[in-house]
Amino acid sequence: MNKPKTALDIEKIRSDFPILNEAVNGKSLVYFDNAATTQKPSVVINALTDYYGHYNANIHRGLHALAEKATFAFENSRHSLQRFLNAALVEEIIFTYGTTDGINLVAQTFGRRFLGQGDEIIISTLEHHSNIVPWQMLCEERGCVLRVIPINEQGELRMDEYEKMLSERTKLVSVVHVSNSLGTINPVKTIIEKAHAVGAKVLIDGAQATSHMEVDVQALDCDFYVFSLHKLYGPTGLGVLYGKKAILDAMPPYRGGGEMIKEVTFEKTTYNDLPYKFEAGTPNIADVVAALTAVQYVDELGKTNMAAYENELLRYATEQLGDIDGLRIVGQAAEKISVVSFVLAGIHPQDIGTILDQQGIAIRTGHHCTQPLMNRLGLPSGTARASFAVYNTFAEIDKLVQGIRKVQKMML
Numbered sequence: 228m229n230k231p232k233t234a235l236d237i238e239k240i241r242s243d244f245p246i247l248n249e250a251v252n253g254k255s256l257v258y259f260d261n262a263a264t265t266q267k268p269s270v271v272i273n274a275l276t277d278y279y280g281h282y283n284a285n286i287h288r289g290l291h292a293l294a295e296k297a298t299f300a301f302e303n304s305r306h307s308l309q310r311f312l313n314a315a316l317v318e319e320i321i322f323t324y325g326t327t328d329g330i331n332l333v334a335q336t337f338g339r340r341f342l343g344q345g346d347e348i349i350i351s352t353l354e355h356h357s358n359i360v361p362w363q364m365l366c367e368e369r370g371c372v373l374r375v376i377p378i379n380e381q382g383e384l385r386m387d388e389y390e391k392m393l394s395e396r397t398k399l400v401s402v403v404h405v406s407n408s409l410g411t412i413n414p415v416k417t418i419i420e421k422a423h424a425v426g427a428k429v430l431i432d433g434a435q436a437t438s439h440m441e442v443d444v445q446a447l448d449c450d451f452y453v454f455s456l457h458k459l460y461g462p463t464g465l466g467v468l469y470g471k472k473a474i475l476d477a478m479p480p481y482r483g484g485g486e487m488i489k490e491v492t493f494e495k496t497t498y499n500d501l502p503y504k505f506e507a508g509t510p511n512i513a514d515v516v517a518a519l520t521a522v523q524y525v526d527e528l529g530k531t532n533m534a535a536y537e538n539e540l541l542r543y544a545t546e547q548l549g550d551i552d553g554l555r556i557v558g559q560a561a562e563k564i565s566v567v568s569f570v571l572a573g574i575h576p577q578d579i580g581t582i583l584d585q586q587g588i589a590i591r592t593g594h595h596c597t598q599p600l601m602n603r604l605g606l607p608s609g610t611a612r613a614s615f616a617v618y619n620t621f622a623e624i625d626k627l628v629q630g631i632r633k634v635q636k637m638m639l
């Protein structure tokens with residue numbers, strides 16, 4: 228096909244990611260499992276070794292030079308994430324272990340403090356298990372009720388049904404910004420407005436959104452926004468919880484220990500100010516420091532450029548895969564990011580994944596941690612999912628198409 232028009236130098240970008248030179252099963256790697264985790268550019272890998280090699284020290288407490296340097300880098304990264312989300316205040320940026328950890332933090336603190344018998348929490352059919360189970364655990368303990376927004380055949384939320392669910396009993400709405408299984412982009416701004424109209428707070432699970440679109444938490448007016456750095460070209464084991472200051476201030480702490488306290492006696496402990504109140508113990512310093520380079524890397528490429536290119540990849544993949552007999556794309560939302568979920572008639576998704584892997588093509592198969600969604604779609608074995616990032620190419624999509632034809636030849 229013709230070379231796509233893009234403002235980005237894709238070959239240069241590819242050279243930034245050393246893992247893309249790896250051979251897998253004797254073939255050059257085609258990495259289409261980006262919704263699970265993205266690969267890391269050299270600048271991020273180098274930031275980790277630089278930290279450990281030159282200024283590793285515990286932060287906030289030490290007075291020596293290394294501790295000061297590490298503390299500065301750590302807090303500088305918090306400032307860059309504040310700008311990244313356009314949060315009003317730097318203390319609204321809480322470091323967590325990831326999206327899952329952020330949601331559990333909100334459930335265990337905000338949820339346990341403010342939700343009780345008969346209060347309702349609204350989630351959606353598209354949710355990842357990490358935005359289902361913490362609320363189920365809370366409901367079990369506190370007697371709250373979980374309600375679920377249904378979807379239509381394209382994999383979009385039924386907004387009419389959502390509106391019917393809202394009432395003065397609704398205390399929290401917690402929905403995914405972008406579905407990891409289908410790629411659907413949810414109308415979160417409208418969801419937030421409608422929830423606020425009945426006095427409910429809103430958490431947005433942005434795990435799949437931050438690498439594909441601009442996120443402005445003030446424009447959205449969400450109460451909480453959570454995401455993981457490892458899906459944004461950054462390190463694993465690190466996430467961000469954004470929360471509005473007034474709400475975070477009213478919430479009790481999550482874990483107890485060092486850093487999150489002002490003063491401790493055996494009789495009574497007073498808690499630290501934001502954001503430290505929610506960051507007990509030695510944090511993930513190296514990964515926080517490296518996160519700054521991931522955010523800079525994405526900023527330099529420009530989200531608009533990235534999204535435009537990834538949309539071209541999505542359009543091409545949808546077209547090419549759509550030409551394969553017996554292949555059905557699952558999830559045809561009008562607003563979608565670069566995720567293509569599909570099933571092949573007569574072939575188990577696991578077999579698709581295994582045979583593609585033999586050809587060096589990494590995709591994800593199964594329920595994608597969205598078992599209730601797969602059951603709703605009548606696909607208990609799940610789907611095969613190819614998810615694209617900025618370093619993927621049209622030629623790689625051609626390889627995927629050839630690979631799928633090979634799967635059919637072998638299995639049918």
Ligand SMILES: Cc1ncc(COP(=O)(O)O)c(C=O)c1O
Nearest residue numbers: 325326327355357407434435455
């Ligand atoms: C939509 C969504 N939410 C939550 C998560 C959980 O993220 P983590 O495992 O980084 O906590 C994922 C991970 O795939 C996801 O895609």
